[in-house]
Structures are given as C-alpha cells and as structure tokens.
Amino acid sequence: MTNRSTILVVGAGPAGLTAATELARTHQVVLFDRESAAGGIPRHSAHTGYGIRDLHRVMTGPNYARRLVERAREAGVDIRTESTVTGWAGDHSLVVTSPHGRVQWDADAVILATGARERPRSARLIAGDRPAGVLTTGQLQNMVHLHHRTPGKRAVVVGSELVSWSAVLTLREAGCDTVLMTTERSRPESYALFHHPARVLLSTPVSTATRVVRVIGRDALEAVEVEDVRAGSRRIVECDVLVLTADWIPDYELTALAGLDRDRGTRGPRVDMSLRTSRAGVFAVGNLIHPVDTADVCALDGRQVAGAVRSYLRDLGMGEHSSAAEGSASDSSAAEGSLPDSSLPDGAVIQAVAPLRWIAPSLIRAGDHAPARRRLLLWSDEFRLSPRLVATQDGREVGRLTIPWPAVPGRVLRAPWALLERANPAAGEVRVTLG
Amino acid sequence: MISDNHLDTSVDIAVIGGGLVGCAVARELAGYQLSVALIEARADIGDVTSKANTAILHTGFDATPESLESKLVRRGYELLGDYSIRAGIPIERTGALLVAWTDEELATLGKLAAKAVANGYELCELVDADEVYRREPHLGLGALGGLTVPDESIICSWTTALAYATEALDRGATLLLNHRVDSVERTGNATVLRTNSGDVRATWVINCAGHGADIIDRHFGFERFTVVPRRGELIVFDKLARSLVSSIVLPVPSSRGKGVLISPTIYGNVMLGPTADNIEDRTATGTTEAGLASLLDKGRALMPDLLDEEVTAVYAGLRAATEHDDYVTAIDAAQRYVLVGGIRSTGLTASMALAEYVAELLRGAGLQLIQRDDLPPTRRMPNVGEAFIRPYADSDRIAADAEYGKVVCFCERVTRGEIRDALESPIPPTDLDGLRRRTRALMGRCQGFYCGAEVEKLLRGASADIEVSS
Numbered sequence: 001m002t003n004r005s006t007i008l009v010v011g012a013g014p015a016g017l018t019a020a021t022e023l024a025r026t027h028q029v030v031l032f033d034r035e036s037a038a039g040g041i042p043r044h045s046a047h048t049g050y051g052i053r054d055l056h057r058v059m060t061g062p063n064y065a066r067r068l069v070e071r072a073r074e075a076g077v078d079i080r081t082e083s084t085v086t087g088w089a090g091d092h093s094l095v096v097t098s099p100h101g102r103v104q105w106d107a108d109a110v111i112l113a114t115g116a117r118e119r120p121r122s123a124r125l126i127a128g129d130r131p132a133g134v135l136t137t138g139q140l141q142n143m144v145h146l147h148h149r150t151p152g153k154r155a156v157v158v159g160s161e162l163v164s165w166s167a168v169l170t171l172r173e174a175g176c177d178t179v180l181m182t183t184e185r186s187r188p189e190s191y192a193l194f195h196h197p198a199r200v201l202l203s204t205p206v207s208t209a210t211r212v213v214r215v216i217g218r219d220a221l222e223a224v225e226v227e228d229v230r231a232g233s234r235r236i237v238e239c240d241v242l243v244l245t246a247d248w249i250p251d252y253e254l255t256a257l258a259g260l261d262r263d264r265g266t267r268g269p270r271v272d273m274s275l276r277t278s279r280a281g282v283f284a285v286g287n288l289i290h291p292v293d294t295a296d297v298c299a300l301d302g303r304q305v306a307g308a309v310r311s312y313l314r315d316l317g318m319g320e321h322s323s324a325a326e327g328s329a330s331d332s333s334a335a336e337g338s339l340p341d342s343s344l345p346d347g348a349v350i351q352a353v354a355p356l357r358w359i360a361p362s363l364i365r366a367g368d369h370a371p372a373r374r375r376l377l378l379w380s381d382e383f384r385l386s387p388r389l390v391a392t393q394d395g396r397e398v399g400r401l402t403i404p405w406p407a408v409p410g411r412v413l414r415a416p417w418a419l420l421e422r423a424n425p426a427a428g429e430v431r432v433t434l435g
Numbered sequence: 436m437i438s439d440n441h442l443d444t445s446v447d448i449a450v451i452g453g454g455l456v457g458c459a460v461a462r463e464l465a466g467y468q469l470s471v472a473l474i475e476a477r478a479d480i481g482d483v484t485s486k487a488n489t490a491i492l493h494t495g496f497d498a499t500p501e502s503l504e505s506k507l508v509r510r511g512y513e514l515l516g517d518y519s520i521r522a523g524i525p526i527e528r529t530g531a532l533l534v535a536w537t538d539e540e541l542a543t544l545g546k547l548a549a550k551a552v553a554n555g556y557e558l559c560e561l562v563d564a565d566e567v568y569r570r571e572p573h574l575g576l577g578a579l580g581g582l583t584v585p586d587e588s589i590i591c592s593w594t595t596a597l598a599y600a601t602e603a604l605d606r607g608a609t610l611l612l613n614h615r616v617d618s619v620e621r622t623g624n625a626t627v628l629r630t631n632s633g634d635v636r637a638t639w640v641i642n643c644a645g646h647g648a649d650i651i652d653r654h655f656g657f658e659r660f661t662v663v664p665r666r667g668e669l670i671v672f673d674k675l676a677r678s679l680v681s682s683i684v685l686p687v688p689s690s691r692g693k694g695v696l697i698s699p700t701i702y703g704n705v706m707l708g709p710t711a712d713n714i715e716d717r718t719a720t721g722t723t724e725a726g727l728a729s730l731l732d733k734g735r736a737l738m739p740d741l742l743d744e745e746v747t748a749v750y751a752g753l754r755a756a757t758e759h760d761d762y763v764t765a766i767d768a769a770q771r772y773v774l775v776g777g778i779r780s781t782g783l784t785a786s787m788a789l790a791e792y793v794a795e796l797l798r799g800a801g802l803q804l805i806q807r808d809d810l811p812p813t814r815r816m817p818n819v820g821e822a823f824i825r826p827y828a829d830s831d832r833i834a835a836d837a838e839y840g841k842v843v844c845f846c847e848r849v850t851r852g853e854i855r856d857a858l859e860s861p862i863p864p865t866d867l868d869g870l871r872r873r874t875r876a877l878m879g880r881c882q883g884f885y886c887g888a889e890v891e892k893l894l895r896g897a898s899a900d901i902e903v904s905s
Contacts, residue, residue: 001830034845035885084842086827097848099837102830120882122671123746125731129721130750132867135887142888149888213724249745256675 001103005030008094008107010085013040014295015286016113017068018302023309024075031077032096034084039065042295044141047166053296088258092281108316109309112284114251116291121244128214133221137167137245144174152240156224157181159245160206161410167243168204180237182210182226185409246410248291265358266291272347273361273368274308280344281312290360290377293412304372347425353433355382366425374417380407380434388435391419398423437610446470449628449637451616451651453480455786456778457643458599463790465606468805472635473608476615478865481596484645486872487752491683492588493784496551496559502761505554508781511788518787521813522598524591525701525820531587531683532570535579540687544582558585573679573740587683591701591820592783593872598816601861605811619654639771641793645755646717648776655772660763664717664753667709668726673880676705676744695733702875703821704747707734722751747880754779768800817856819875826850844886846879854893870894
C-alpha cells in the first residue's frame with residue numbers, strides 16, 4: 001500500500017512537533033512516532049524547566065509535551081503514533097510499520113527528528129557481570145515515572161551533567177539514595193547546582209576523575225568497582241542500582257540508511273544553517289544534529305527548518321496548499337519523476353578542533369542565513385570560564401569571539417552566529433578552535 | 436509437557452542437561468517408543484554455553500581427521516542444515532575466509548587446505564591477497580592471502596536449542612526445569628537421580644551436562660576427565676556495520692596465538708571474538724577489562740572501519756573444554772549410562788549427529804529402539820533471522836493480526852505479537868534473557884533505553900510468578 005503527503009516528519013518530540021506545526025499552516029504534514037504517545041523525551045521527565053525559549057513559559061516535561069501535541073493537532077498535523085519508520089523506499093519515500101499495516105509513504109520533503117539516546121553499558125564497554133539493575137537515565141525515568149516501579153535502594157550514578165542530576169532526583173523520588181556520582185572529568189559540572197534543590201544535590205558525594213571499571217553481581221547488582229583515573233587506585237562501592245547517564249548518541253539509523261553525509265563529531269547527519277542534509281528535500285532537526293541540547297532549543301530548530309522546507313517546496317514549483325488538495329493519492333512514481341534538478345550548492349564544512357568535539361550546524365552553503373536563534377551549538381570536552389572561539393578559513397581568521405558564559409563539558413556551548421558570519425561558503429573548510 | 440513440581444518422575448531415559456546436545460538427544464530418543472525426561476538445572480533450556488557461542492555451522496574442514504568430532508561435525512552439518520529448513524531455524528550460507536597476515540600463516544593455509552580434504556571437504560580454495568580484498572574490502576592492511584571455505588554458515592543457536600526441545604515435548608518428552616542433579620543412586624535395574632526438585636527414576640541415563648558433565652560422571656564412579664571452562668569474550672557491533680563484512684573472516688592458527696574472528700551474525704550484526712582463557716570458575720560468564728581491550732586491539736588491525744561503529748553488546752561464554760582433544764563419549768551397559776562430554780563449540784553443528792550417535796550406542800548395548808509411527812510434524816519456529824522476513828515487515832501478517840504491527844522493541848523491531856507468541860509457546864521464557872533469545876527483544880543498540888520497562892511489563896503481565904532478571 002502507498003500513501004502520499006507533501007511533508008513527512010519522523011519523530012514527534014519537541015523538534016518534530018514544532019516543525020510539523022509550523023508547516024501544517026501551509027502544507028499537508030504527516031508526523032510519525034514509534035511510541036504509543038507523541039511528545040518524545042519530555043513525556044518521561046517530571047521536572048520543570050521546559051518551554052522557556054519556545055513557549056515563553058515554564059512547564060513540566062509532560063505538560064510541555066502535551067501542549068506541543070495540542071498545538072500540532074490544532075494546526076492540522078496528521079500525527080500517527082505506534083508508527084515505526086523502518087527504512088526508505090526512495091529519496092523522499094519512507095516505509096512505515098503500524099498496527100494499521102505496512103505502508104509506503106511518498107512525499108516531497110522529509111524531516112528527520114529522531115533524537116538521541118544515552119549510550120548503554122555495552123557501548124561503554126564496562127566489563128564484569130550482567131546483572132539486572134544497570135540502567136540508563138531513560139530507562140530509569142521510564143521505570144519510575146511511567147511504570148511506577150522502584151529501582152533499588154543504593155545507586156551509583158555515572159556522570160555529573162544536567163541529566164545526571166535529573167537521574168539523582170528521579171532516584172530520590174523513588175526512594176533510592178545516590179551513594180556516589182562519578183565523573184571522569186576533573187571537576188563536576190556545577191551548573192546543575194543552581195537549577196535544582198541544592199539540599200539534595202549537595203548531599204550527594206561526587207568523585208571526579210573516576211570511572212566505573214567493573215560491574216559485580218551475578219543475578220542482582222551487588223557493587224561496582226571504581227578507579228581513580230589519576231592515582232590508578234581502585235575500590236568497591238556497594239550498590240543495587242547503576243545509572244549510566246549522558247554520553248549521547250543520536251539515533252542516526254535512518255540517516256545512515258539514506259547514505260546522508262554524517263558529522264564525525266555528532267555522528268548525526270551533517271546539516272547547513274538551514275538544516276538541510278546532503279540530500280535535497282531531506283532535513284534534520286533537534287538532538288539528532290546536536291546531542292544533546294534542551295527541548296526548547298530543539299523546538300526552535302523546528303521553526304528554523306520550516307522556512308527552509310517552504311523555500312525548497314517553492315523551488316519545486318509547489319505553491320502553498322498545492323498538494324494538500326491531492327489528498328492520499330496512491331501514485332508514487334509521478335512525484336519522484338517530476339522533481340526538477342534540485343541539487344544542493346556545495347558548501348564549506350565547519351570542523352571543530354579538540355577540545356571541541358563538535359559544532360552544529362557544521363556546514364555553510366551559499367545563500368545560508370543565520371542558524372536557529374542566531375546561535376551555533378558546540379560541545380567542549382574541557383572547561384573554560386570565558387571561552388575564546390576563533391574561526392579560520394584557508395589560514396585566515398574569519399571570526400573571533402570571547403563568550404561571557406563558561407564552556408562546560410557535558411552541556412552545549414551556545415555561541416553567536418557572528419563567529420562564522422564572514423566565512424565564505426566557497427573557500428573550503430572552516431576550523432573552529434577553543435582558546 | 437513441562438513439569439516444575441516436586442513429584443517424582445519415572446522414565447525409560449533421563450537426559451541430564453538442557454543445552455543444545457541434551458535437547459537434540461531428547462528429541463531423537465523421544466522419536467522411539469520410549470519415555471524421555473529432559474532434566475535441566477536452570478529455569479530455561481539453552482541457558483549456559485549454548486546461548487553464548489559463535490553460532491557457526493561448521494563444515495569441519497579443520498577438525499582432526501579421523502576423530503569422532505570430525506565425523507560428527509560432518510554428519511551434523513548435513514543433518515542440522517536440513518533440519519533448519521524444516522523447523523524454520525534461521526541460517527545464512529555466508530561462507531568463510533581464512534586470512535593469513537604472516538608468512539607462517541600463509542604456509543599454514545596450504546596445510547589447512549590439505550587437512551580439509553582429509554576431512555572429506557574438497558571445496559576450499561587458496562586465494563591471493565587481491566582476491567582476499569575483493570571479497571572483504573574492509574579488511575585492514577597487510578593480508579597476504581586466504582583460504583575460502585564456501586560452506587561455513589551462520590545459524591541461530593538459540594532457535595536451534597528451542598526447536599529441539601519443543602519437538603521433544605511435541606513427541607511426548609517431559610521437560611524438568613529447575614531440576615539440579617545432586618546425587619545418583621543405582622537401585623536394581625534403575626538409576627535414581629536425586630535433584631533439588633524431586634527424584635527422577637530412569638532405566639537409562641544420558642549425561643549431557645556440559646560444564647557439569649565430569650561431576651555427573653563421577654557420580655557413576657568414573658575419573659576420566661575434567662572440564663576446564665574456557666571463557667570466550669565477544670563484542671557485537673551495530674547492524675549498521677553489517678555491510679562491512681560479507682563472510683565469516685577466520686584467523687589462521689599460528690605461533691602468534693589464537694586469533695579472533697569477525698563474523699556476521701544471524702541477527703544482522705557483526706561479531707568480533709572470541710578470546711580464549713582457561714579459568715576455574717564454571718559460572719564466570721562476566722567480561723573482563725583485559726579481554727575487551729585485547730579484542731579491540733585485534734579488531735582494529737583486522738578491520739579498522741568496524742571500530743568506528745557502535746558496540747551493541749558484549750558478553751562472555753564458557754566452552755566446556757577438557758584435557759582430551761576429542762569429544763569424550765562412552766557407554767556403560769552395566770550401569771545403563773551414556774556419557775556425552777567435552778563437547779566444545781563445534782557441538783552446535785554436531786548436535787543432531789551426536790544424538791544419532793547416542794541412539795547407536797544404546798542400540799549396540801541391546802536397547803530396543805522402535806521408531807514411532809505417530810510422530811507429529813516438525814513445528815516451524817518463529818523467525819528471528821535478519822535475512823528472512825520478520826513480522827514487522829510482513830504486510831499480510833499485520834493485516835491478519837494487528838499485534839504484528841505494534842513494534843515494541845524499536846531497535847530490533849520486535850512486535851507485541853511475537854512477544855505474545857513467545858509467552859504462549861510450549862517452552863515460554865522465564866526472564867528477560869529468555870525472552871531476548873526467543874524474540875530479539877532488548878538485544879538492540881539501545882539495550883532497553885526506550886522499551887526496557889515496556890517489555891518487562893509484558894513479561895511480568897504474562898505470569899505473576901515469573902521472576903524478572905536480566
């Protein structure tokens with residue numbers, strides 16, 4: 001069976017919902033999510049602090065998710081949950097499995113908003129036994145908030161980023177003490193202390209320059225072995241829960257299956273300032289391209305991409321509402337055949353130099369305007385109180401900025417667009433260094 | 436039927452050990468006019484060595500010629516190859532390529548080719564370095580040559596054990612789970628196996644106890660071998676790595692020590708391993724820092740691109756090695772006891788031939804084996820192989836039953852329908868690991884980030900008294 005829509009969006013988190021909502025005012029939009037409810041990750045997070053930059057209010061995760069879903073419905077987005085996109089059937093065609101069947105969906109534009117997840121224990125190559133009780137934050141929140149189960153009594157939390165503290169709070173709600181937080185970095189990311197009830201957080205012991213090297217316990221978790229990275233000394237910490245936080249990886253399966261160019265730093269698709277990927281008509285937004293920033297920043301990607309998608313459709317000769325009238329025609333080949341030569345202009349790749357791990361977007365194409373919120377997003381593996389960023393192209397400096405807020409490992413560093421505004425899309429690779 | 440209770444059981448044949456070999460033997464003997472009990476200490480079949488192997492269906496090209504292992508692997512290759520078609524066990528005929536990286540290894544390839552012929556396998560072919568890279572373009576630099584083994588295949592060892600045990604049950608055998616044999620008593624014409632869940636009285640006892648086979652053997656008064664567990668650690672890479680490898684890339688044994696292999700898995704991933712450490716603890720299935728580090732080192736040299744991909748899983752399995760070079764089998768007609776021990780990783784391939792061999796031994800000892808003429812047809816197992824159509828991709832199945840359109844485990848695309856089927860199957864899973872072996876649920880790249888809690892709920896919902904652990 002084949003269906004058709006002008007625009008397909010994959011992933012109903014903040015980025016996908018916002019993109020779909022913006023575009024539904026002018027075009028037919030179908031939004032897929034594999035979960036049984038739309039809303040994405042905020043659904044699982046009971047804490048407040050959502051919606052500040054996009055909705056200009058402060059809400060809890062579930063309320064924020066609900067609001068975004070309501071807005072999308074009101075705008076006319078066709079939201080299809082329990083719909084797993086399993087692959088591509090063409091440049092702008094997706095194959096979708098849902099209880100209603102297995103359907104090919106053809107479109108003119110596709111927006112990928114598949115998000116990011118935390119690396120599980122296996123991908124972190126932590127040796128030892130394989131007992132129950134080793135969780136990521138996502139699993140923990142799912143278990144506590146959606147399934148109302150108690151994870152255990154004594155937890156060790158790996159990581160000391162925002163999400164790690166969020167895990168501590170979730171554990172506390174579930175009656176589980178955090179006996180130790182570990183971070184391989186030399187200082188904890190104290191940022192979170194200003195955002196959460198300090199009493200809880202200050203009573204949580206944090207070991208810096210420490211890593212978990214072994215899991216102990218055959219059936220149930222009994223302890224972990226931790227190593228002081230500098231001294232090389234090791235000790236055993238008893239616990240019945242191990243929460244592995246942060247260490248984000250985008251869900252890039254559809255990106256890779258399409259053969260889109262990927263950024264080595266984020267591992268997600270490489271996009272330009274308009275959030276266009278290497279395939280004309282395929283766009284990417286949210287934590288798929290910057291693992292990870294806050295939900296509201298993801299949502300604003302959704303607004304940014306809407307303009308680019310509209311302009312792409314205009315170039316295709318598709319007026320607004322033009323294909324909404326077509327409804328669900330079952331002819332797939334016509335659309336593919338009618339595409340004009342819409343090859344994308346080349347651009348300059350932006351390379352983040354260590355200790356910067358990545359920058360997003362990481363491509364400037366001719367005609368690109370400023371990125372979402374006029375902000376570039378960067379990830380630094382080192383702390384800087386007043387980060388100095390320098391952009392060079394072909395040995396020449398094209399931008400230099402000192403940012404009045406710190407670069408903190410484990411959270412996105414947002415930098416003004418002015419850094420790259422003068423870069424030339426035709427002059428080759430741009431290198432961004434942190435001083 | 437599955438019996439979990441403490442009532443005593445009395446049968447013609449008791450098979451100790453619900454691994455691949457024990458399940459195959461129980462299935463075979465249940466095909467005769469005999470009552471059979473399959474006794475397993477753990478809560479599920481195939482839960483020890485059989486679940487953590489390299490899952491290769493071997494031609495036996497490199498076995499020791501004239502050994503029992505060589506004979507049974509060759510025969511087993513044919514038997515299981517045929518059975519997999521009937522029972523719906525996923526199998527992929529990928530072929531294998533041995534790759535030489537040193538002059539010594541290159542010289543060994545020629546000897547291996549001759550050995551293959553001595554083992555009755557004549558299709559191996561020596562190839563030069565260009566051909567090696569043509570076949571496996573992602574190999575690291577420095578390959579000098581190779582030897583092809585076109586018929587080496589990959590197979591699902593989980594489904595194999597389950598298919599054997601399910602057919603044994605269909606043929607009327609009794610499966611006694613959670614029955615650990617603690618002692619053995621000979622009384623007149625029978626043996627009484629004292630287990631932690633009651634006695635099992637049997638005329639004949641077949642010892643397929645894997646890591647415990649030497650201990651059971653001692654209960655019968657023998658001192659003929661000792662199981663030395665050999666731990667093998669494995670790293671499984673993301674499905675997106677699958678296109679990097681087309682066949683099983685095997686190491687050439689040399690003075691550098693045993694190399695590791697890179698192989699596609701039947702679930703669409705790529706596997707790197709195994710290590711080989713002789714250890715004391717027969718339950719030490721944890722991974723080690725040293726083991727994982729050594730695998731990454733070897734993998735980096737073998738196929739650098741592979742290391743760029745995400746790791747989906749790491750695990751360790753134990754092979755039941757002994758001081759003997761061959762399988763250790765024997766029959767004691769006086770005690771009516773058969774030993775099938777020292778079955779190493781080739782046991783998956785040899786399993787059905789071993790079962791046939793046990794039947795021959797019994798016949799030789801005077802047991803009347805009369806084929807039943809009312810055998811039920813072989814049931815087709817649910818497909819968990821990536822190369823075959825799975826329910827999420829099967830429009831007809833989803834149209835007939837919407838549960839096959841409800842994807843629960845996103846990474847592995849396991850549907851509610853499949854989980855339901857597993858829970859309602861003749862040998863249902865008792866924990867998450869068992870569910871994973873039957874459906875692939877939770878074995879994907881996110882390892883439960885998205886669906887862990889949901890899948891656990893389905894499992895818990897199935898039975899209030901099921902204990903969930905993973």
